[in-house]
Amino acid sequence: MLKYLFRVLLLFLPLGTFFVAANTPPVSAYSYLPETSMVRLSPSAKYISFRYVKNDDNFILVKDLKTGKVVGGINIGELNPKNAYFIDDNQILLVASEYRSIYGFEGRENISTAFIYNIKNKELRQLLIPGYGIYPGQTGLGRLIGISPDKAYAYMPAYVGERHETPRFDLLKVNLNQKRMPRRHAGGTRDTIDFFINDKGEPLARERFNQKRNLHIIEAMHDGRWISIFELETQYRTHSFVGLTKDYQSLVFIAGHQDNSAYYTMSLKDGTISTPYFAKKGRTITRVLTDLKRVVYGVEYGGLKPSYEFFDKKISQTIAGLQAEFQSNSVYLTDYSQDWSKLIFYLEGNEFAGDYILISGKQAVHLSASRPKIPSQLINPVSIGEYKAADGLTIPALITEPVKKSDKKYPLIVLPHGGPETNDKFGFDDIAQFLASRGYLVIQPQFRGSTGFGARFINLGYGEWGRKMQSDLNDAIPYAVDHFNADANKVCIMGWSYGGYAALSAAAFNSGLYKCAISINGVSDLTAMLAYEEDKHGEDHEITEYWQQAIQNDRYSEDDLDQLSPINFVADINIPVLLFHGEDDTVVPFEQSEDIYDELEDMDKTVEFIELEDEGHSILNNNASRYVVLKKVESFLQAHL
Numbered sequence: 001m002l003k004y005l006f007r008v009l010l011l012f013l014p015l016g017t018f019f020v021a022a023n024t025p026p027v028s029a030y031s032y033l034p035e036t037s038m039v040r041l042s043p044s045a046k047y048i049s050f051r052y053v054k055n056d057d058n059f060i061l062v063k064d065l066k067t068g069k070v071v072g073g074i075n076i077g078e079l080n081p082k083n084a085y086f087i088d089d090n091q092i093l094l095v096a097s098e099y100r101s102i103y104g105f106e107g108r109e110n111i112s113t114a115f116i117y118n119i120k121n122k123e124l125r126q127l128l129i130p131g132y133g134i135y136p137g138q139t140g141l142g143r144l145i146g147i148s149p150d151k152a153y154a155y156m157p158a159y160v161g162e163r164h165e166t167p168r169f170d171l172l173k174v175n176l177n178q179k180r181m182p183r184r185h186a187g188g189t190r191d192t193i194d195f196f197i198n199d200k201g202e203p204l205a206r207e208r209f210n211q212k213r214n215l216h217i218i219e220a221m222h223d224g225r226w227i228s229i230f231e232l233e234t235q236y237r238t239h240s241f242v243g244l245t246k247d248y249q250s251l252v253f254i255a256g257h258q259d260n261s262a263y264y265t266m267s268l269k270d271g272t273i274s275t276p277y278f279a280k281k282g283r284t285i286t287r288v289l290t291d292l293k294r295v296v297y298g299v300e301y302g303g304l305k306p307s308y309e310f311f312d313k314k315i316s317q318t319i320a321g322l323q324a325e326f327q328s329n330s331v332y333l334t335d336y337s338q339d340w341s342k343l344i345f346y347l348e349g350n351e352f353a354g355d356y357i358l359i360s361g362k363q364a365v366h367l368s369a370s371r372p373k374i375p376s377q378l379i380n381p382v383s384i385g386e387y388k389a390a391d392g393l394t395i396p397a398l399i400t401e402p403v404k405k406s407d408k409k410y411p412l413i414v415l416p417h418g419g420p421e422t423n424d425k426f427g428f429d430d431i432a433q434f435l436a437s438r439g440y441l442v443i444q445p446q447f448r449g450s451t452g453f454g455a456r457f458i459n460l461g462y463g464e465w466g467r468k469m470q471s472d473l474n475d476a477i478p479y480a481v482d483h484f485n486a487d488a489n490k491v492c493i494m495g496w497s498y499g500g501y502a503a504l505s506a507a508a509f510n511s512g513l514y515k516c517a518i519s520i521n522g523v524s525d526l527t528a529m530l531a532y533e534e535d536k537h538g539e540d541h542e543i544t545e546y547w548q549q550a551i552q553n554d555r556y557s558e559d560d561l562d563q564l565s566p567i568n569f570v571a572d573i574n575i576p577v578l579l580f581h582g583e584d585d586t587v588v589p590f591e592q593s594e595d596i597y598d599e600l601e602d603m604d605k606t607v608e609f610i611e612l613e614d615e616g617h618s619i620l621n622n623n624a625s626r627y628v629v630l631k632k633v634e635s636f637l638q639a640h641l
Contacts, residue, residue, distance in 0.1 A: 024378075028623075030630060034053070034371055035054055036370050045341070046065060047089060048367065076096070087116070091176060092117045093144060112140050114126070114144060127154065128141040134182065135163075146292065152176055155195075167190070170186065204268055214233055214234055216238075218230035243288055257276045258279070262277060263278040264276055297315075300333070304384055306330060315343070319331065326347055326352075331346075350379060351379070356370075374433075378437070380402055384426060389448070398444040400442040410484070411490035417444065417446075419449075473502055492517065492518065492637060499520075504523075509569065516578070518580075519577070519580070521593070529547075573600065578610075580612060584614065
């Protein structure tokens with residue numbers, strides 16, 4: 001069966017994928033957003049929709065699967081969609097974000113908003129509008145927790161209240177067919193954070209988290225009244241409530257189990273918690289697979305490659321078969337028909353730079369190539385390795401080697417991820433691939449504190465910013481030298497967000513190991529960063545509590561953090577530094593890069609600072625910014641490595 005799948009797949013691949021001349025792809029091949037993304041399947045599997053980006057075009061397109069003809073489409077302009085899914089065969093819900101100001105409030109925010117696109121009348125309409133029946137000063141308006149049985153209404157949570165009031169978080173009933181003031185469907189409180197409803201739209205439960213009391217609460221609807229069925233005192237939430245069981249009698253939540261996470265159910269009748277399901281040793285559950293009603297069918301495990309487990313064993317077997325066939329790639333399940341008979345997968349790795357395929361029984365159809373400018377023979381090979389840290393801890397790593405081999409030793413780029421509580425994925429990392437295409441060996445250490453390798457591995461990172469998390473990165477250098485022909489005398493460190501902090505820390509505290517450092521939206525002052533989180537969220541907020549725990553771990557004072565802040569050790573930075581920062585970054589303040597740049601300039605250090613207009617924390621909003629970043633990185637490395 002699997003060989004048959006592969007042969008059918010090849011028939012649908014664009015010819016250019018295999019027969020492009022073996023020249024080095026231009027910067028634009030890596031800096032431009034994928035041409036196609038967010039490929040989604042309609043409930044009946046009659047249509048697919050996808051985002052199409054090329055040059056200045058930014059479309060949501062809809063195609064008939066049988067004929068291949070475009071049956072709908074709309075130019076979404078500067079909107080940056082994060083997700084899309086079919087409500088029915090004629091309606092698509094699009095969740096998008098943009099950085100803009102909110103009337104009556106200072107500064108700019110990342111505004112997440114839901115739009116409904118009607119394929120027949122080709123109209124795109126925003127569903128919830130700040131100030132129109134909801135509180136004016138809110139940003140997260142892209143959440144949908146259910147659809148009415150007649151597909152005429154969406155159930156969406158939002159803050160409700162006048163500008164002068166402290167808003168209440170309610171569940172609203174929103175008209176999908178025409179612009180109407182949203183109606184209150186279920187009442188919330190000031191500390192409500194989520195709702196759960198059944199297939200008829202009836203409220204079943206609401207979730208609350210009281211920041212001042214550090215109390216996590218689940219209330220179930222019993223005879224028209226909210227009754228508490230779960231209470232847990234905690235500084236920040238450790239139970240993630242994500243959906244419902246098929247009979248709508250229990251909530252589903254993810255929580256810790258030994259050294260991993262597991263799937264649990266909680267009875268809506270009395271709060272009884274089940275024994276753990278889907279507990280895989282050393283792996284954490286990163287996602288649950290649900291329908292629009294939030295009914296959970298299976299889970300995705302994290303790690304360098306995803307894996308899946310479903311209640312329906314046939315689905316699990318189909319995915320396992322694909323993973324076995326394409327084991328030099330990562331295989332992601334991205335969408336599925338209403339009856340789960342047709343599945344869409346996304347493949348990327350050593351054979352694919354990002355391709356979508358549709359599996360239906362024993363047939364496989366190639367839907368699109370995200371990066372058609374990069375043929376398979378020019379994908380730089382990625383491998384999984386591991387090495388020992390100074391204290392003996394095993395550190396997983398991804399290594400990307402140049403596809404064009406050299407007799408000389410490779411200059412090395414150490415590329416730590418952001419977060420830091422996340423992890424890199426085996427696949428097509430556009431930055432790692434770009435660097436390898438220019439002749440650099442790239443290593444991505446999954447330092448302690450990274451996710452995907454069990455709870456203990458995460459916890460080992462608490463309080464280790466600038467300490468063992470940093471030495472984990474340094475320990476990657478001899479491993480790359482011994483096993484991948486890296487040049488120990490030509491090493492640069494480059495990172496984004498937390499990775500930017502690590503790059504600046506390396507410049508300040510470990511400059512003898514590195515020839516240069518590149519920080520993108522990085523942290524330079526830990527004390528100021530924690531103060532920013534407290535000012536933004538409040539002293540009692542769980543986000544503030546989390547960052548204090550992650551960075552200070554109840555052990556370290558402000559003086560200790562000052563000793564780990566690169567901005568206080570500019571005099572010790574003796575290698576060239578390149579800084580980038582998005583002016584609209586609301587995660588790591590722009591001043592974190594601006595201030596250390598001023599200090600470096602005052603001391604006549606070798607430093608460059610590129611300010612990115614109309615860009616936020618991810619710097620993924622437009623092709624122009626991505627091109628600027630990679631083009632500058634290319635010239636900087638040529639000059640200093």
